[in-house]
Amino acid sequence: MATSLKSNSAPLAGLEFDPSACGVLTAVRAEAYQAFLDRGVPTTKDEEYKYTPVTDLADRYFVQGGPVPVPESAITEWIYGDLDQIRIVFVNGHFSEELTTSLRGVEGLEIRTLSCALGGRQEIIEDLFGKLVKPQQFPFAGLNTGTFKEGTYIRISANTKIEKPIHILNIATADANGATQYVAPRTLVVVEGGADATLIETFATYGDGPSFTNAVTEIHIEPNGHLQLVKVQQEGLKSHHIANTEVHQAPDSAFNHYSVTFGGKLTRNDLNVFLDGQNIHTRMDGIVVIDGEQLADNHTRLDHAYANCNSFEVYKHVLGGESTGVFNGKIFVHQDAQKTDAKQTNNTILLSGKATMNSKPQLEIFADDVKCTHGATVGYLDRDPVFYMQARGIPKAQAEALMVYAFAAEVLEKITVPGLVESLEAMLFAKLNVQ
Amino acid sequence: MLRIDQLKADVENKQILKGLSLEVKPGEVHAIMGPNGSGKSTLASILAGRDAYEITGGSVDFDGQDLLEMAPDERAHAGLFLAFQYPVEIPGVSNAYFLRQALNSVRKARGEAELDSLQFMNFIKEKIKMLELDQTMLQRSVNEGFSGGEKKRNEIFQMAVLEPKLCILDETDSGLDIDALKTVADGVNALRSPERSFVVITHYQRLLNYIVPDFVHILMEGRIVRSGGRELALELEEKGYGWIEEELATGGRA
Numbered sequence: 001m002a003t004s005l006k007s008n009s010a011p012l013a014g015l016e017f018d019p020s021a022c023g024v025l026t027a028v029r030a031e032a033y034q035a036f037l038d039r040g041v042p043t044t045k046d047e048e049y050k051y052t053p054v055t056d057l058a059d060r061y062f063v064q065g066g067p068v069p070v071p072e073s074a075i076t077e078w079i080y081g082d083l084d085q086i087r088i089v090f091v092n093g094h095f096s097e098e099l100t101t102s103l104r105g106v107e108g109l110e111i112r113t114l115s116c117a118l119g120g121r122q123e124i125i126e127d128l129f130g131k132l133v134k135p136q137q138f139p140f141a142g143l144n145t146g147t148f149k150e151g152t153y154i155r156i157s158a159n160t161k162i163e164k165p166i167h168i169l170n171i172a173t174a175d176a177n178g179a180t181q182y183v184a185p186r187t188l189v190v191v192e193g194g195a196d197a198t199l200i201e202t203f204a205t206y207g208d209g210p211s212f213t214n215a216v217t218e219i220h221i222e223p224n225g226h227l228q229l230v231k232v233q234q235e236g237l238k239s240h241h242i243a244n245t246e247v248h249q250a251p252d253s254a255f256n257h258y259s260v261t262f263g264g265k266l267t268r269n270d271l272n273v274f275l276d277g278q279n280i281h282t283r284m285d286g287i288v289v290i291d292g293e294q295l296a297d298n299h300t301r302l303d304h305a306y307a308n309c310n311s312f313e314v315y316k317h318v319l320g321g322e323s324t325g326v327f328n329g330k331i332f333v334h335q336d337a338q339k340t341d342a343k344q345t346n347n348t349i350l351l352s353g354k355a356t357m358n359s360k361p362q363l364e365i366f367a368d369d370v371k372c373t374h375g376a377t378v379g380y381l382d383r384d385p386v387f388y389m390q391a392r393g394i395p396k397a398q399a400e401a402l403m404v405y406a407f408a409a410e411v412l413e414k415i416t417v418p419g420l421v422e423s424l425e426a427m428l429f430a431k432l433n434v435q
Numbered sequence: 436m437l438r439i440d441q442l443k444a445d446v447e448n449k450q451i452l453k454g455l456s457l458e459v460k461p462g463e464v465h466a467i468m469g470p471n472g473s474g475k476s477t478l479a480s481i482l483a484g485r486d487a488y489e490i491t492g493g494s495v496d497f498d499g500q501d502l503l504e505m506a507p508d509e510r511a512h513a514g515l516f517l518a519f520q521y522p523v524e525i526p527g528v529s530n531a532y533f534l535r536q537a538l539n540s541v542r543k544a545r546g547e548a549e550l551d552s553l554q555f556m557n558f559i560k561e562k563i564k565m566l567e568l569d570q571t572m573l574q575r576s577v578n579e580g581f582s583g584g585e586k587k588r589n590e591i592f593q594m595a596v597l598e599p600k601l602c603i604l605d606e607t608d609s610g611l612d613i614d615a616l617k618t619v620a621d622g623v624n625a626l627r628s629p630e631r632s633f634v635v636i637t638h639y640q641r642l643l644n645y646i647v648p649d650f651v652h653i654l655m656e657g658r659i660v661r662s663g664g665r666e667l668a669l670e671l672e673e674k675g676y677g678w679i680e681e682e683l684a685t686g687g688r689a
């Protein structure tokens with residue numbers, strides 16, 4: 001077992017790899033962490049981090065705080081009011097029993113903390129854990145693998161439809177001494193053949209302190225499985241958020257992903273989906289509404305490996321203040337992926353002359369009989385509809401918010417969880433400072 | 436109610452309004468006619484508050500307030516309404532939502548209670564019928580995919596819902612078939628009252644058979660060059676604008 005690490009000087013002060021706590025996963029965790037050490041924190045010289053400076057993380061001191069109490073009244077917004085859900089909550093990376101709903105008794109659903117799963121279902125975890133992450137390419141995934149304290153294991157049994165959304169809520173709290181709160185949420189999801197479920201991942205902060213969320217989610221969708229994944233980034237403006245979602249899709253499966261980013265000082269999502277078979281459907285959409293000095297970077301990658309699959313991708317940005325949006329959409333159509341239908345769209349509205357958008361489609365096509373399109377637009381809000389609404393009595397800020405809402409709705413309204421859509425729309429209006 | 440005094444305005448350094456004056460009292464209906472490009476829509480847009488124009492002189496008083504100092508939404512709150520010559524499409528915003536927001540903004544400004552969706556639907560039911568609009572248009576995006584005539588009827592429908600004091604209609608009759616013209620005119624006439632005034636911009640005397648004006652003005656080259664009663668519209672219909680141009684050029688009666 002490669003438990004001894006070549007370098008002991010962790011590039012992030014306060015974060016260390018503790019092999020004694022890793023049990024059967026020691027080897028895989030050590031290897032991944034080593035990949036992070038070898039690579040270090042990327043700089044803007046790294047093409048993949050060109051517009052997204054994360055080097056200031058190296059100047060921080062990090063703590064992995066305890067499960068401090070968060071009152072139930074504080075989480076109303078993050079649990080979407082009275083949305084009926086199966087909810088598992090983590091505070092500073094620790095399982096919070098008080099805020100979690102009952103996880104038992106739902107037919108076909110197994111949901112446990114990773115540590116608990118490791119107790120009972122060790123072989124299964126061992127088989128699947130870490131199989132999709134590529135720490136050499138995604139160094140922060142290596143960091144997560146080495147440093148997570150707890151996580152979630154979800155398995156949906158074959159041919160079962162879970163009606164209620166499954167919700168993982170991660171809360172980082174402010175450290176009393178002003179250090180940066182580090183949390184490493186870790187999730188492993190298996191959607192068995194013919195199963196169907198919705199997973200919501202919400203990230204939030206409690207208190208006004210700096211935090212660094214470094215999340216990894218691995219998802220296996222087996223033949224004819226269906227998963228809808230909604231990711232909501234609602235962290236505070238002192239938060240760094242780096243997340244790597246790896247999805248493996250078997251033949252005839254469907255994956256619909258909606259990423260919603262309102263919060264965070266810096267958000268970087270790496271979403272990679274491998275379409276490993278025929279007749280696969282993939283949708284990955286995103287809506288980013290940020291302002292001030294916020295930065296949101298969505299890097300996505302789709303691998304069409306076999307024939308007759310389709311993928312649709314729509315990322316929309318609304319950028320105010322001096323905010324920065326980054327979108328990089330890679331689509332690889334492999335040689336055998338004939339009849340691929342892939343469509344990528346990236347639309348941006350700039351609400352201010354000081355906001356910037358960096359958009360880069362990257363289509364690499366090695367098959368000849370395919371339909372692949374991409375398009376990107378960047379523009380200011382159309383003045384005529386704003387004036388028209390004002391002329392009918394709607395104040396300017398509200399008129400602009402309505403325009404933004406209409407723009408965002410194309411993504412939000414595809415989410416098939418009714419109460420959630422309304423909550424997200426309300427969050428959007430709050431973000432735009434109108435009720 | 437409305438007093439425009441020697442209004443001058445430029446667009447991109449080109450003077451469009453060259454000292455225009457007009458007074459509208461409560462309950463009056465004024466028609467403005469004039470050749471293409473004479474500045475009719477410019478006047479309407481300036482009154483509604485579009486910011487593409489530079490006001491270089493004159494003043495506009497609306498019920499004792501300096502209209503030019505007010506934001507477009509404040510003008511709407513104060514009771515000014517413009518039915519657009521070219522109504523704007525707003526993809527993704529439903530008519531019902533848009534109009535309820537508009538109505539509630541106006542009601543709030545008037546100190547009235549806001550209406551929830553149910554109360555709103557009750558409030559607009561009769562008005563939809565009056566303008567012979569299809570209920571389903573409420574769920575459609577504002578003006579998106581509407582025919583020319585539907586857009587114009589939608590403008591008058593909005594006017595009926597918002598119950599303004601001063602209604603400015605910019606070529607609401609253009610593009611309407613004969614039946615729709617009648618419907619729209621009925622809608623306007625139903626709103627006529629001793630407190631409510633209308634400024635009707637049109638090219639056609641025909642509309643004025645339905646909406647009978649108290650005054651007719653001719654706007655040419657950025658000014659009101661002639662005012663009169665209904666008969667002025669009939670005279671225009673018969674003779675066109677040439678005779679007025681000639682009279683102006685030869686320094687005849689202005």
Ligand SMILES: Nc1ncnc2c1ncn2[C@@H]1O[C@H](COP(=O)(O)OP(=O)(O)OP(=O)(O)O)[C@@H](O)[C@H]1O
Binds near residue numbers: 473474478
């Ligand atoms: N935004 C603008 N930029 C440049 N020119 C403009 C602009 N708006 C109006 N104009 C010009 O101002 C003049 C008056 O236009 P306006 O639309 O007011 O005419 P109108 O009397 O309403 O004509 P019509 O009967 O054809 O509707 C025209 O010459 C027009 O080209």
Ligand SMILES: [Mg+2]
Binds near residue numbers: 475477520605606
């Ligand atoms: Mg005009």
